[in-house]
Amino acid sequence: MLSLNRIHHTALIVSNYEASKHFYTEILGLTIQQEVYREERQSYKLDLAINGQYCIELFSFPDPPQRPSRPEATGLRHLAFEVDQLDDTITALSAHGVVAEPIRVDEHTGKRFTFIADPDNLPIEFYEK
Known part of the structure; x- marks a missing residue:
């Protein structure tokens, strides 16, 4: 192993x-x-x-070359960062003009998360600790 x-x-x-x-x-x-x-x-x-x-x-x-991401394609789905406070993260991103998707709740863990896009439209997740 x-x-x-x-x-x-x-x-x-x-x-x-x-x-x-x-x-x-x-x-x-x-x-x-x-x-x-x-x-x-x-x-x-x-x-x-x-x-x-x-x-x-x-x-x-x-x-x-461009890599298709929507509809979702085979390969890296997203990059995720753990954060302490999701609301604070969204506020800080918003101050830079970065728009977050509506907050979702993981159905298995009950944890909150959201997504943004980087300059190449790569989905980036912020997952609350």
Whole structure:
């Protein structure tokens, strides 16, 4: 049997590097651990962390193809962040012009959650602790 410790990171290819960098750092508040421009690929790689823990890699590539997300397609469904207070999160997002979907309640856990979209329309979930 495999001995997995935890999810190390999620990698995202973005269509507009500067817009996504702004969204994930200035709006969601992730911190930059490292930013590298790879000349041979004409690509940026941005390593991001939550509370000092490495979690997301953002990549830029010239003209990446669109990936269908609605209707839902095979592949990554969404990225989810745990938050202490969902209402506070929605208020903070709203201050940046980010619109959250109506709050839902998980039928199995009773926990509240909502979704937003990142600059590439990737669904991002906020799940109340």
